[in-house]
Amino acid sequence: MKVLVIGAGGREHALVWSISRSRRVSEVVCAPGNAGIAQLARCIPASPKDLDDLLRVTGSEGPDLVVVGPELPLSLGLVDELQRRSIPVFGPTQKAAQLESSKAFAKRFMQRHKIPTAAYAVATSEQQALESIDLFHLPLVIKADGLASGKGVLMCETRREATEAISGLMGGKLLGSVQSSIVIEEFLTGEEISFLTMTDGKHVVPMAPAQDHKRIGEGDKGPNTGGMGAYSTDGMVDDQMREWIVNHIALPTVNGMAAEDSAFVGVLYCGLMMTARGPMVLEFNARFGDPETQAILSRLDCDLVATLEACVEGRLSDTELRWKPGASACVIAASAGYPGSYVTGRRISGLEEAARVPGVEIFHSGTALVDGHYVTEGGRVLGVTAAAATLDQSLSLVYEALGRIQFEGMYYRRDIGHRSLKSA
Numbered sequence: 001m002k003v004l005v006i007g008a009g010g011r012e013h014a015l016v017w018s019i020s021r022s023r024r025v026s027e028v029v030c031a032p033g034n035a036g037i038a039q040l041a042r043c044i045p046a047s048p049k050d051l052d053d054l055l056r057v058t059g060s061e062g063p064d065l066v067v068v069g070p071e072l073p074l075s076l077g078l079v080d081e082l083q084r085r086s087i088p089v090f091g092p093t094q095k096a097a098q099l100e101s102s103k104a105f106a107k108r109f110m111q112r113h114k115i116p117t118a119a120y121a122v123a124t125s126e127q128q129a130l131e132s133i134d135l136f137h138l139p140l141v142i143k144a145d146g147l148a149s150g151k152g153v154l155m156c157e158t159r160r161e162a163t164e165a166i167s168g169l170m171g172g173k174l175l176g177s178v179q180s181s182i183v184i185e186e187f188l189t190g191e192e193i194s195f196l197t198m199t200d201g202k203h204v205v206p207m208a209p210a211q212d213h214k215r216i217g218e219g220d221k222g223p224n225t226g227g228m229g230a231y232s233t234d235g236m237v238d239d240q241m242r243e244w245i246v247n248h249i250a251l252p253t254v255n256g257m258a259a260e261d262s263a264f265v266g267v268l269y270c271g272l273m274m275t276a277r278g279p280m281v282l283e284f285n286a287r288f289g290d291p292e293t294q295a296i297l298s299r300l301d302c303d304l305v306a307t308l309e310a311c312v313e314g315r316l317s318d319t320e321l322r323w324k325p326g327a328s329a330c331v332i333a334a335s336a337g338y339p340g341s342y343v344t345g346r347r348i349s350g351l352e353e354a355a356r357v358p359g360v361e362i363f364h365s366g367t368a369l370v371d372g373h374y375v376t377e378g379g380r381v382l383g384v385t386a387a388a389a390t391l392d393q394s395l396s397l398v399y400e401a402l403g404r405i406q407f408e409g410m411y412y413r414r415d416i417g418h419r420s421l422k423s424a
């Protein structure tokens with residue numbers, strides 16, 4: 001079969017890598033892909049932001065399955081359009097993807113279905129928002145309702161910070177566009193876990209759990225990024241806790257969406273805070289995470305495509321996922337200046353030597369091939385990934401490989417996994 005993957009980052013490289021290992025797959029194509037993905041799949045120029053472009057590519061390629069990586073095409077309704085054309089597609093419809101694309105929708109949905117989450121209020125005017133903050137203890141959290149690439153969440157220690165956050169979001173200064181709706185939320189404390197599941201709209205299959213590091217600086221300091229690293233270990237979530245999360249969070253979400261005539265098919269990513277009151281949902285994502293996917297798929301020990309197809313065909317109850325025991329880690333190499341402005345076009349050397357470290361996979365997040373040489377083409381450039389018997393071993397392999405790679409201004413965090421190693 002022929003599989004088309006939509007997207008251009010490290011997540012899509014890991015998906016293409018995993019999909020191309022399936023015996024059922026004869027060809028993988030990717031739109032638009034990147035220079036790393038091009039080692040495994042034919043890449044077709046297209047903009048993931050342009051629905052017509054993506055429909056044109058899908059129409060001309062005629063894939064047997066489409067796998068959508070990023071959130072934007074989901075929120076634009078790519079899945080709905082492909083379903084209308086009877087093209088099998090893995091991902092939720094526009095309506096179902098609201099679990100990610102609207103935080104107000106997700107909070108109201110969780111309240112309707114008694115899914116554990118922080119106490120909240122939704123405000124649609126500055127006046128209403130200012131009145132609502134008095135209902136919360138400090139610190140509190142203020143979130144833009146819509147997709148904001150991780151930039152729409154503000155922790156406020158004081159009432160003044162909250163007031164500034166509200167006017168910054170609703171006045172348009174903070175995100176560059178006016179937010180007509182915001183969510184105010186109780187501040188939760190605990191360990192964060194990314195609990196990804198695959199679903200066919202009725203059944204749920206959990207993936208290996210992961211944790212990610214969003215901040216640019218070591219010690220989890222400094223501005224938020226798309227993600228500077230992720231890791232996965234068996235010990236993060238034990239069997240009993242996994243069952244609890246499936247039965248009290250993932251399944252009620254899938255059942256609730258189906259009951260509301262909005263069946264959710266694809267990856268239901270539950271961003272959880274493991275609080276003293278039990279796991280609570282911080283956010284839902286409607287797709288694989290980046291860089292969690294690189295860490296998670298490196299531990300997969302079965303055919304991903306069989307499960308993707310089972311989801312699309314509504315027969316996930318027959319399927320389960322197998323995982324390599326132990327752990328994995330992915331560390332992102334970024335361009336100097338990221339997440340602020342950065343230069344591109346820096347020549348990358350040492351990729352072949354790094355790939356020779358046993359067990360290491362190098363997933364490209366933002367690279368291009370110019371005159372036969374890989375060059376940087378994004379803020380996040382590479383995701384160096386390894387799976388091994390322990391987290392310590394995975395990290396040693398990753399850092400050994402990173403030590404062999406160079407480009408001007410290359411930056412990576414040397415403390416990925418430190419939270420887990422400390423508690424181990």
Ligand code: AMP
Nearest residue numbers: 118141153185186187188189271282283
């Ligand atoms: P979100 O996009 O809603 O997941 O928020 C991004 C990040 O903000 C999360 O990964 C958490 O680290 C933090 N966060 C979000 N909501 C809360 C909350 N209610 N309490 C504490 N931290 C939060």
